[in-house]
Amino acid sequence: MRRVWMRLVVSLQQSATYARASMSTFAIVEIxxxxxxxxxxxxxxxxxYESVWFRSICVLISIPMLFERQLSRHRGIERWLAIYWLFILLFQLPFFFVLMTMLNDLSSVWALSTMAALMLLVILVFDWLMTLILSIAGALLAWIVFIAIGGSLQVQSDIPLPVLIAVYLFGLVAGSAFNYKSELVAREKLAAITDAVGTMAHELRTPLLGIRSGARGLNAYLPTIIEGYELARQHSLPVRPIRRAHFQQMQSVxxxxxxxSEYTSAVLDMLLVNSSRAAIDRSVFESVSIADCVTTALERYPFHSARERAWVxxxxxxxxxxxxxxxxxxxxLFNLLKNALYHLARNNEGGIAIWTSRSASGINQLHFRDTGPGIRPEILPRIFERFYSGMPRGQGTGIGLAFVRLVIDSFGGHIRCASVLGEYTEFIMSFPEAADDGRD
Known part of the structure; x- marks a missing residue:
């Protein structure tokens, strides 16, 4: 039973995720x-039979979907957005068209319209299981309502009802099968990418550890080398002169x-977590100050120039x-900084602001906003998908923001993105309150 329930939850999530870009368009079509x-x-x-009231209800329940982008910014509403979307689809496609077909005595016009509605449902609902559930549930609900209002089916079409049902089922099953095939192909591609990424990450760990160990050893012995050089100079030994600035440069390098190497190691960790679909280990979690995190990130991030640092x-x-x-x-924060600085550098202008706030409901939030080019509306719903990148080919792995969401979710928090093309992009991270556990 638990497995069935989990499959239904996955089906619900997939159906809503793949339809995010179509929600407002569908609302416009209905209105x-x-x-x-x-x-x-x-x-x-x-x-x-025609009903202005029935159609008016369809228009009214579609209006909220015009504001899907704004509604998704509110965490409390976003949780119910997927369910509301599927309710709209159930009500306005299988339920509405099947009921109207029966009320119109299976006229050819409505029989064809119902077939078109079912095909639209197959297109809008990516997951085959949810397509079948919505179709069957909508048809049964339409039949119950038809009986409840005292409807009497008088077939006017030259197509017998069993034949009509068989045609509808064929369209649903065939359409869902093609959708399912597309889903399998997408999963196989993702699995291939996942295996390649995991292998690459494991192979890169060994040389990276060698580089880190070598740098650590040189860093440890550099003061001794400098001290030996200074003693040699003091005793007029024949050593080649080296400027102190060069020693400082060696230290900086x-x-x-x-x-x-630490940053690359973190990238490899992200690759491994995303490729293995592993969960983040929460056993080492503790009470952490967000101000300390921001300060540490800005101190440790490898900015390429003072100008880059001045943007933040x-x-x-x-x-x-x-x-x-x-x-x-x-x-x-490293991931968000890397993405934002990439886009600011392309325009050679803009800025990044990082600040905290507390919402009216008492939720702690961290804001990360850049005044870069923004994100196109058709891309925005997909930015947190694994291996999806809006950057030019070869310049993005598609793991950064997926890792960001995985981490914030592991904290019990939530992340969303708001963007206006040509103006700004803002990430808002919400965190539940945590008491100080006394650790430093």
């Missing part, structure tokens, strides 16, 4: 199409190697604690 076809079936090609502003706000990992939170 325009319902009154238009009421006029057509009422005045142009009259049908036995070793520090940079150490920083870059720590705008303040109240400090708060959350139950999680400072290391993971720092790497979350």
């Amino acid at each position: 325009i199409g319902q009154p238009l076809y009421y006029y057509i079936w009422q005045d142009v090609y009259p049908q036995p 070793l520090d940079r190697i150490h920083t870059e 502003e720590k705008a303040g706000g109240p400090d708060f604690r959350f139950h999680g990992s400072e290391l993971l939170m720092v790497h979350v």
Whole structure:
């Protein structure tokens, strides 16, 4: 039973995720199409039954979906958005069309319209299981309502009812089968990418560990080498003169190697977590200060220039604690900084602001906003998908933001993104409150 329930939850999530870009479009189609076809079936090609009230209900329940992007920014509403979307599909496609077909005595016009509605349902609902559930549930609900209002089925079409049902089932099964085949192909591609990424990450760990160990050893012995050089110079031994600035440069290079190797190690960790679909280990979580995380991230991030560092502003706000990992939170900020700086560097202007706030409902939030080019509306719903990248081919792995969401979810938090093309992109991370556990 638990396995069936989990499969239904996955089906619900997949259906809503793949349809995010179509929600507002479907709402527009319904808001325009319902009154238009009421006029057509009422005045142009009259049908036995038409209801302005029924169509008005369809229009009214579609209106909220026009504001899907705004509604998804509110965590409490976003949780119910997928369920509301599937309710709209059930009500306006199988339920509405099957009921209207029966009320119109299975007229050919409505029989064909129902077939078109079922095909639209197959297209909008990516998962085959949810397509079949919505179709059957909508048809049964339509039949119950038809009986409840005292309907009496008088077949006017030359197509017998069993034949009509068989045609509908064939369309649903065939359409769902093709959708399922597309889903399998997508999963196989993802599995191949996953295996390749996992193998690459494991293979890169060994040389990376060698580089880190070598840099650590050089860093440890560099003061001794400098001291020996100074003693040799004091005793007029024949050693080649080296400027002190060069020693400082050597120290800086070793520090940079150490920083870059740590950052690369974090990237490999992200690759391994994403490729193995592994969950983050919460056993080492503790109470962490968000202000400390932001400060550490800005101190450790390998900015390429002072100009890049000047683009980033720590705008303040109240400090708060959350139950999680400072290391993971720092790497979350690393990912956001890397993406934002890439886009700012392309335009050679803009800025990044990081600040905290507390919402009216008492939820702690961390804001990360850049005034870069923004994200296109058709891309925005997919930015947290694994291995999906909106960057040019070869310049993005598609694991960064997926890892960011995985980490924030492991903290018991939530992340969403708001963006206006040509103006800004803002990530809002919400965290549950965590009491100080006394650790430093």
